[in-house]
Amino acid sequence: EMCHMEPYQQDLWSRHIVSQLWLSIHTNMESLHFQSEKETFRSPTPLLLAAILYVSAIHNGSADVTTLAPSYFHVLCKAIAELSIPDALHPSVCGEGDQHALPSRDVEQDAFQNVLGLILAGLTSEALIKLTAIWISIGYRLVLDHCPVHINSTASRWRQLLSGLQILDLEHVSLHLSCTVVPVHAPLPSLRQFQMFTDDPFHKLTIMMHTGLSHFAGRGLPTIWSAITSTQNPLVPSPIPNFTEIDAQVIKSWTRVRADRPGRSTNTIHDGLQIRLQIRRQYNLHRLLVLSIYHPARGLDLFADNMASRQQYELLLSARATLALRKSDAGIRANWDLVIIAWAAITVLQGVEGGAGEEENLNLVQCHVNKLRKTTRPEPNLHALLATRIEAWQHRTTMPPTSTFTKFDLDPSWSLFDQANMDVLSDSY
Structure with missing residues (x-):
């Protein structure tokens, strides 16, 4: 909601609607091939939340809910744009007094969620929105900056996420015959290790x-x-x-x-x-x-x-x-x-x-x-x-x-x- 400064439809942030869309994401959109299980996030980033609400809204059969999709997409685009805004100027953290301060968050987990949100945004926007290529580039940069360098319990999840980003990149390239952003072989040792032995x-x-x-x-x-x-x-x-x-x-x-x-x-x-x-x-x-x-x-x-x-x-x-x-x-x-x-x-x-x-x-x-x-x-x-x-x-x-x-x-x-x-x-x- 902090990413949506303009007046919005009354039901946009209704607890009932948001809960309905959040819980129906795995029903309204089949499991992503690069995720080993249906993940849930108790504290999603604004980008991931907006992406999930948008995806669920456009796949929802109710016309009343579907009409909310453009507003969720607007929020999603603003959340993506905020990734390129310096922290000191970030709308979500700058404000009057400490009342707007946000609790500390896990930087790696936030990056992971943001990449997942970018992939969801790309899957539902590719072809129509050529800026999808920019979103892919941002996602790849986040992977490089925040994926663990050494193999640990989370590296496998990052490898799966990179796989999703690669497929999205290739789909965009195949429609426009442009150059790829994400290389076929991961540059990080932790990701390469999993690619070498993956079936x-x-x-x-x-x-x-x-x-x-x-x-x-x-x-x-x-x-x-x-x-x-x-x-x-x-x-x-x-x-x-x-x-x-x-x-x-x-x-x-x-x-x-x-x-x-x-x-x-x-x-x-x-x-x-x-x-x-x-x-x-x-x-x-x-x-x-x-x-x-x-x-x-x-x-x-x-x-x-x-x-x-x-x-x-x-x-x-x-x-x-x-x-x-x-x-x-x-x-x-x-x-x-x-x-x-x-x-x-x-x-x-x-x-x-x-x-x-x-x-x-x-x-x-x-x-x-x-x-x-x-x-x-x-x-x-x-x-x-x-x-x-x-x-x-x-x-x-x-x-x-x-x-x-x-x-x-x-x-x-x-x-x-x-x-x-x-x-x-x-x-x-």
Whole structure:
């Protein structure tokens, strides 16, 4: 409340509403993959509190509660901004007399909570808010400054937190093809030690995505996000040099550093159905991302002359699989997940328009649009934006009378992502 100086809605800090949102965070947003358990904090920092209230509010089904989300987001942004204000000028600690003095707090614990709050803020803001990259940078700086240098009982929790920050960073980079902030290998010995012995499939996914994105970032390539938000249908192909053999080799080798049968981790933090579903989801979504790197540069033309049949086949197959995943996976809520699934829907519609589709493909697309339209989120509303863009493609797409799946000459050696991995991850369904 100290971070919110302007007049606010009456219920914003109501004990009943705050308690309801605080206690429902694990219901309204599934467990974070980088946390071994559902943590609770008796004395959260203003940033973490605001982040949890905001996340819970936007996922709450009640319209009365959802209307509070913009105010919580305003508080969250102010709490983030306060991290860059010197203590002497800090609004939360400067005031008249000692009555405003705050009790002493554990600096390391506060830093940990602030990083967690920044991750929650990023997961619900990426794509729409490009400042997410700045928030990631702040989070990484806090990790470097406050993570224990030597291995102790809390170092493992910091390693898990860094994993969450890395994934968020890569998601932001993949949408904008910018450079990463968080390195793949932790600079601190205490974090490196855990990375060396971890059986974490998410860490292995991080290594894989770093390997590929570093080749394509900073080259001025059109991005998935720019293609989705463009109102120009069809897109004009970008004057980018043709897809080169080197690019093809990079994409082929992109997945060589991958998890060995990721569904079979022996680490207890990856046991259980929920973790298996998360792994399956991330590998499916990242597979589509890898296959789509050059697609925006081709003007989203699935049947462009310079696109090999094997590339068409794998891209379309991956897009269909991603849409099917959306139908069966209730845990898809993060912004990045929704953007990639919207991308899958647009890709599938392109296939239908070109004669490589069937009625079920259109049903899957409509199912995704219906779920996006059910949201009660206030502006800025990513769900509404994505639904509008998909509907624009739907309106221009017609099913050819003799539509059948196009027969591609598939070269199995070119296939990305070890099929054994995908089979194991599909066992949960």
